[in-house]
Amino acid sequence: MPLVEIEVNGKKMSSEVEERQLLVHFLRDDLNLTGTHVGCDTSQCGACVIHLNGIAVKSCSMLAVQAYKSSITTIEGLAEDNKLHPVQEAFKENHGLQCGFCTPGMIMAAVDLINRKPILNEKIVREELEGNLCRCTGYQNIVKSILAAAEKVQA
Amino acid sequence: MYKFNYIKATSIEEASTALSSNPEAKILAGGMTLIPTMKQRLASPEQLIDIRHIEELKFIKNESDNIVIGSVSNHFEVSSSEIVRNNLPSLSKLAEGIGDPHVRNMGTIGGSITNNDPTADYPAACLGLGATIKTTKREIKADEFFIDLFETILDEDEIVTQVSFPIIKNSCYMKFPNPASRYAMAGVFISKSDNEIRVAVTGAGENGVFRWKEMENALLSDWSTSTAETIKLSSEGVMSDIHGNSDYRANLVNIMAIRAVETLSNGN
Numbered sequence: 001m002p003l004v005e006i007e008v009n010g011k012k013m014s015s016e017v018e019e020r021q022l023l024v025h026f027l028r029d030d031l032n033l034t035g036t037h038v039g040c041d042t043s044q045c046g047a048c049v050i051h052l053n054g055i056a057v058k059s060c061s062m063l064a065v066q067a068y069k070s071s072i073t074t075i076e077g078l079a080e081d082n083k084l085h086p087v088q089e090a091f092k093e094n095h096g097l098q099c100g101f102c103t104p105g106m107i108m109a110a111v112d113l114i115n116r117k118p119i120l121n122e123k124i125v126r127e128e129l130e131g132n133l134c135r136c137t138g139y140q141n142i143v144k145s146i147l148a149a150a151e152k153v154q155a
Numbered sequence: 156m157y158k159f160n161y162i163k164a165t166s167i168e169e170a171s172t173a174l175s176s177n178p179e180a181k182i183l184a185g186g187m188t189l190i191p192t193m194k195q196r197l198a199s200p201e202q203l204i205d206i207r208h209i210e211e212l213k214f215i216k217n218e219s220d221n222i223v224i225g226s227v228s229n230h231f232e233v234s235s236s237e238i239v240r241n242n243l244p245s246l247s248k249l250a251e252g253i254g255d256p257h258v259r260n261m262g263t264i265g266g267s268i269t270n271n272d273p274t275a276d277y278p279a280a281c282l283g284l285g286a287t288i289k290t291t292k293r294e295i296k297a298d299e300f301f302i303d304l305f306e307t308i309l310d311e312d313e314i315v316t317q318v319s320f321p322i323i324k325n326s327c328y329m330k331f332p333n334p335a336s337r338y339a340m341a342g343v344f345i346s347k348s349d350n351e352i353r354v355a356v357t358g359a360g361e362n363g364v365f366r367w368k369e370m371e372n373a374l375l376s377d378w379s380t381s382t383a384e385t386i387k388l389s390s391e392g393v394m395s396d397i398h399g400n401s402d403y404r405a406n407l408v409n410i411m412a413i414r415a416v417e418t419l420s421n422g423n
Binding site for chain 2: 002018019020022041042043044046049052055056057058061062063065066068109112113128130131132
C-alpha cells in the first residue's frame with residue numbers, strides 16, 4: 001500500500017492507505033476525526049467539506065492518495081487554544097444549526113468563502129452555499145451566521 | 156470502488172508513457188466526474204495516472220489574440236483569472252457557474268472537455284468560440300473534437316495539454332441550470348466576430364454539444380433578437396428525460412439563445 005505523507009490539523013504524519021480509500025474515510029476511520037460527515041456520498045451535499053491547502057473541497061470525492069504532501073484542515077482543526085473560530089462562534093450565537101449534521105461542512109465552506117470574498121451580502125452567501133445542503137434550517141440562520149462572522153472578521 | 160493502482164505523474168512525458176503502456180489506465184485530473192463514477196462502479200480502471208500536480212499543465216496566458224489555458228487549471232482558477240476576466244468575460248462567467256465552489260476548486264478544463272458530458276459547460280465554450288485543443292500528439296479544432304456522448308476524437312493514449320480560445324469580446328453564455336445538479340438543461344454560447352457567428356448548444360443534444368447552424372446563418376444575415384425569436388430549434392435529436400422532454404428542452408434552448416443575443420445587443 002502507498003505511504004501518504006500528509007499534514008492534518010497541523011500534525012505531520014505518514015500513513016499507509018489503500019489507493020481506493022477516499023479522503024473522508026481516511027479522516028474518519030483511520031484518524032478518528034469524525035467531525036467531517038458523509039451525507040450523500042455523491043458530491044452533492046457538502047457535509048464532507050474540508051480544506052486542502054486552505055481551499056474547500058469535498059473529501060468524499062477525492063482519494064486519500066491525492067492528498068499526498070498536502071495540508072488538510074478539518075472542523076476539528078479550526079479552533080485554536082480551545083477558542084472557537086469566529087465562524088464557529090457566529091453559528092453558535094445565531095443558532096445557525098438545528099440537527100447539526102451539515103454544520104461541519106457549512107462552517108468549512110463559510111471559512112473558505114470569507115477568505116475568498118471578505119465583502120459579502122446575503123445574495124452572494126446564498127449563491128456560494130450551492131454545494132452545501134441543509135434539511136433543517138431553511139438556511140435563514142446559516143446565512144445570518146456567515147454574514148455575522150464576515151463582519152467580525154472584517155472588524 | 157474496485158481496486159486499482161495509482162501513479163502521481165510529475166511530467167507530461169511520464170503521464171504519457173504510463174498511459175501508452177497500460178490500455179486499462181485512465182488519466183485522473185480533478186476527479187470530479189471520474190471518482191464519483193468509480194464509486195458507483197460505472198468505471199473500473201486498473202490504474203489511475205494523476206496529472207493534477209504537473210506544473211507544465213498549470214497556466215493561463217494571453218498569447219497572440221488567444222487565451223491559452225493549461226489543461227489542469229481548475230474552474231476557480233479560470234473564473235478568477237484577471238487575464239480571462241479582462242479578455243473573455245463570457246468564459247470567466249461560464250467557469251464561475253460550473254457545479255459549486257468546492258467542485259470548482261478541483262474540477263479541471265481538460266477533464267471537462269475530455270469527459271464530454273452532454274450537459275457540461277466547457278464544450279459549449281470550445282465550440283462557441285472555435286477553440287483549438289492541443290494534446291500530447293496534435294492540435295485539434297473544437298469542431299472536430301467532440302464526437303458523441305462522453306466521446307471525443309482523442310486516442311486512448313492521448314492527453315489534452317491546453318485549450319486555446321480566440322479572444323472574441325462579443326460572446327455570451329446563457330445557461331438554464333438544473334435546479335438540483337446545476338448541470339445545464341440548456342446552455343447556449345454565442346460569439347460574434349467580424350466574419351462569423353457561432354451558436355453552440357449544450358445540455359440538450361442527444362449526441363452532446365452541437366453547433367446550431369440554422370441560427371448561426373439567420374443571425375449572420377440579420378443580427379437581432381427578433382431573428383433569434385423566429386428561428387425555432389426542432390425537438391428532433393433533443394434529449395428527453397425526467398427533467399424535461401425534448402419539446403421543453405428545445406424551447407429552453409431557444410430562450411437561452413434569445414437572452415444571449417439580447418445581452419450581446421445591449422453591449423454587455
